[in-house]
Amino acid sequence: MKALILIFSAFFFFTTTSAFAHENEQDSAYERVIKSGVIRCGVMVWPPYFDIEPNTGEFKGLSAELFNELADLIDIRIEYKEIIVGQHVEELKRGKIDAVCGDGPYVFSAIKFVDYSHPAYYAPVFTYISSEDDRFKNTEDFNTPETRFVGIDGDISLDLALRNFPKASLISLPAITDVASLMMQVTTKKADVVILDPYAVLAFNAHNTPKLEEFPKNNPLAAYPVGFSVAKGEADLLNMLNAGIDALWNTNSALPILKKYDPTGKAFYPVRKPYEVFP
Numbered sequence: 001m002k003a004l005i006l007i008f009s010a011f012f013f014f015t016t017t018s019a020f021a022h023e024n025e026q027d028s029a030y031e032r033v034i035k036s037g038v039i040r041c042g043v044m045v046w047p048p049y050f051d052i053e054p055n056t057g058e059f060k061g062l063s064a065e066l067f068n069e070l071a072d073l074i075d076i077r078i079e080y081k082e083i084i085v086g087q088h089v090e091e092l093k094r095g096k097i098d099a100v101c102g103d104g105p106y107v108f109s110a111i112k113f114v115d116y117s118h119p120a121y122y123a124p125v126f127t128y129i130s131s132e133d134d135r136f137k138n139t140e141d142f143n144t145p146e147t148r149f150v151g152i153d154g155d156i157s158l159d160l161a162l163r164n165f166p167k168a169s170l171i172s173l174p175a176i177t178d179v180a181s182l183m184m185q186v187t188t189k190k191a192d193v194v195i196l197d198p199y200a201v202l203a204f205n206a207h208n209t210p211k212l213e214e215f216p217k218n219n220p221l222a223a224y225p226v227g228f229s230v231a232k233g234e235a236d237l238l239n240m241l242n243a244g245i246d247a248l249w250n251t252n253s254a255l256p257i258l259k260k261y262d263p264t265g266k267a268f269y270p271v272r273k274p275y276e277v278f279p
Contacts, residue, residue, distance in 0.1 A: 029098040030236035039076055041067070041228075042083040042097040046179055048203045048261070049102055052082070062199070062261040062268075063102040063226070066120060069253050070244040085175040086154020089113045092231040099237065103229035106156040115232055117241045119225030120248065121258055122269035123197050125156060126220055128212040130187050136215060142193055143167045150191035152177050157195045160221055168193075180204060183212055195221060199267035223269060249273070 033039045043050045049063040059080040071078045080101065083091050088100045089110055104119070105111050129136060136142065142149075143165040150171040151157030158172060171191050173182060183204045185191040194212070205211040228241045248254040249271055258268045 028236065029095070029230060029234050030240065033076060033098055033237065033240075037076055038079050039071070039099060040079050040081055040097045041099050041101040042088050042091055043080045043101050044085050044088070045082055046102075046200065048199060050080075062257065065260075066248070066254065066257050067101050069257065070120075070241075070248050073247045073251070073253070074240065074244045085152055087175070088229065092229070098230070099241065100229045102226055104225045104227060106224055107154055107159055110229075113232055114229040115234065115238050116225070116229050117227035117238055118245045119271055120227045120245050120254065121225075121271060122223045123199070123226050123267070124220035124223045124269065125160070125195055125197050126201075126214045127216075128183075128186065128194050128196055128201060129192060129215045130189070131211045131213045133192065139216060145169055147193060148191045149193050149195070150182060150185040151195065152182060156222070156224070157182065160195050161193075164221065183208075186212060197267065199262065202267065 027035075043059060043063075045052060048061050050059055051061045052058070053060055064080070067078055078101070081097055083097065083100070086107070088097075088103065091097050092100065092114060100114075103114075103116065104123075105116055127139065127142065141147070144167055147165070147168045148171055149158075149161035149165065149168050150173065151159075151161055152173050153175045155175075158170060161168060161170060171185065173185070179196075179200050182194060183196070183201065186194050187208060187210050196212075198214070201212050227245060228238075230237050230241070255270055258270060259265075262268050
């Protein structure tokens with residue numbers, strides 16, 4: 001009888017444990033966030049949007065400050081996890097992260113596999129050459145086999161070059177390449193042109209010579225929304241993040257942060273207000 005009780009107890013333990021584990025596996029990202037009060041947000045380190053403080057390991061920068069403010073508004077905590085460019089779809093699918101912070105439809109092939117939030121702001125990208133390079137007269141000059149574009153695998157720097165300048169040569173760097181190394185390819189004449197956002201270039205130019213310069217001036221090649229991405233079908237989590245982004249703008253919390261990092265208003269474009277105040 002005692003042996004029978006032990007067998008039954010073991011059966012009950014493993015059955016309930018298995019059921020509990022299965023139930024946890026079925027939790028949506030939204031349910032995990034609500035239960036824990038924490039959203040695990042994947043981050044592709046890209047100074048000065050997202051950078052890591054070497055002494056503390058803390059994430060800092062414009063995007064970190066903006067999304068931390070959003071998290072405070074909706075009463076959750078963000079736990080940032082560094083991910084590699086191009087691997088975010090798999091990380092979301094496997095449940096290693098709940099969302100990606102600072103993401104947008106940058107690489108068009110990823111659009112089928114994730115859902116994007118409302119934009120927290122827009123980031124323009126330009127074509128940049130070395131300040132010492134005087135060979136180009138217009139952007140049509142880029143579209144030749146002699147012109148070398150450099151970019152990172154899984155990043156817009158290659159995608160836009162291929163789509164806009166199909167005749168140009170492409171130099172592809174691995175996904176673990178940091179943004180400063182990407183720009184050094186141009187200033188050291190290993191490449192001729194790079195497609196980047198002005199904020200990253202401003203930080204690079206402050207400490208390097210020769211510098212990068214827009215060509216042509218004041219003519220963005222594209223402007224991308226910056227927000228969150230989540231695994232396809234995570235509607236509840238997406239709705240919560242969308243409401244948080246709307247709250248950032250409707251409470252005037254977003255614009256002061258953008259102006260703090262970019263007083264000129266050139267590196268970031270604000271979200272248009274969804275309402276109009278009568279005079």
